[in-house]
Amino acid sequence: MLTHKFKLSIFLTTILLCASCQNDGLDQEDLNQEEQSLSKEATATLDYLIEKGYSKEDLIPNFKDEAFIHDDYVIPFALKGNMDKNPSKKGSVQEKNQWNYVGNGVYYSNSRNVSYYVERNYPRDLEYVLSWAAYHWSRSSANINIRRTYTRSSADILVGSWYNSNEVAWARALLPDGRGNVGAWMRVNTAKSHPGDESTMALLIHELGHNLGYLHSDQNDGGQIPGTNGPSYHQRNNCGSVMKSSVYTCNWRFSSTPGWSRDDRTAITWAYGN
Ligand SMILES: [Zn+2]
Known part of the structure; x- marks a missing residue:
């Protein structure tokens, strides 16, 4: 036993x-x-983006930020799930206010009081150009107003930096996440030289453009804003839009006269109204 x-x-x-x-x-x-x-949520967003014309190879998952990196803009893993959870009701004010470009809309009721918070790692000498970039967006439409806040918890956009000398991106910004708000962060790559002049201002206007939901004027991904000239035009014209994937200074100055191109104005009016 x-x-x-x-x-x-x-x-x-x-x-x-x-x-x-x-x-x-x-x-x-x-x-x-x-x-x-990828999580189920991220896979759903990836499938959705591919369906909209993106190549899988151009969407690099970043698990820390829970988002796909595409050049200098970043698409939240949660995009598709958020869109499904937040459908705009037919005929509602929400539907009227939402613009869909890759389904990645910002309710313009949510763009009238956008605040940004400057993180400690953001270069102090670039605060001046950042305020100019916000100023130009704020003057572009009655439905866009981007102001600085000193209260981090209430900020819509956190502005910071990262350092990576191996990366081509000079800056990066998060697109809207499908809940009607602007993209939640923007960062400059401090491994690159940022002179703080008008060229840097144009770069930051471009990045805030991604926070507002705009994609690249010279790329086919995600569709085209009606009334604009389209990717092949913008591939040939460096000053055709501040949202070209390579940013040129063109007519941007530290002046109340903005440097928007015809297509920039068309895109702003289409999405946010005058
Ligand atoms: Zn970009």
């Missing part, structure tokens, strides 16, 4: 040890899997 019990205990111990070994293996595999594969 004793022998039998002893045998049984050895048998059980072996099973427990094996189970434990196997669990360790599975846990490790799960962890690796988690690092490499």
Whole structure:
């Protein structure tokens, strides 16, 4: 009897040890899997973007920011899920106020009081150009108003920086997340030279444009704003839009006279009204 019990205990111990070994293996595999594969939410957004004309290779998942990087703009993993959860009702003010470009709309009722907060890691010498960039957007339409706030918790856009000398992006901005608000952050890459002149102002106007939901005028991804000249025109014209993927200073000056092109104005009016 004793022998039998002893045998049984050895048998059980072996099973427990094996189970434990196997669990360790599975846990490790799960962890690796988690690092490499997308959540259901992110996969739904990826499928949606591909359906809208994006190439999978151009959408790099960033698990820290929970978003896909596409050049200098970033698309939240949560986009599709948020859009599904926040459909605008037919005929509602919300529907009238929402513009859809890749379905990535900002309610213009939510763009009238946009505030940005300057993080501690944002270069102090670039605050001046940032305020000019916000000024030009604020003057572009009665439905856009971007002002600085000193209260971080109430800010719509957090403006900061990162450092990566291996990256081509000079700055990066988050697109709207599908709940009707502007994109929640904008960052400059401090590994690049930012002179703080009009060229930097044009860059920051471009990035705030992404926060407002605009994509690149010279790329096919995500469709085209009605009434504008389209990607091939913008590939040939460096000053055709501040939303070209390479930003040129063109007519932008520290002056109350804005440097918007014809297509920029068309895009602003189409999405936000005059
Ligand atoms: Zn861009």
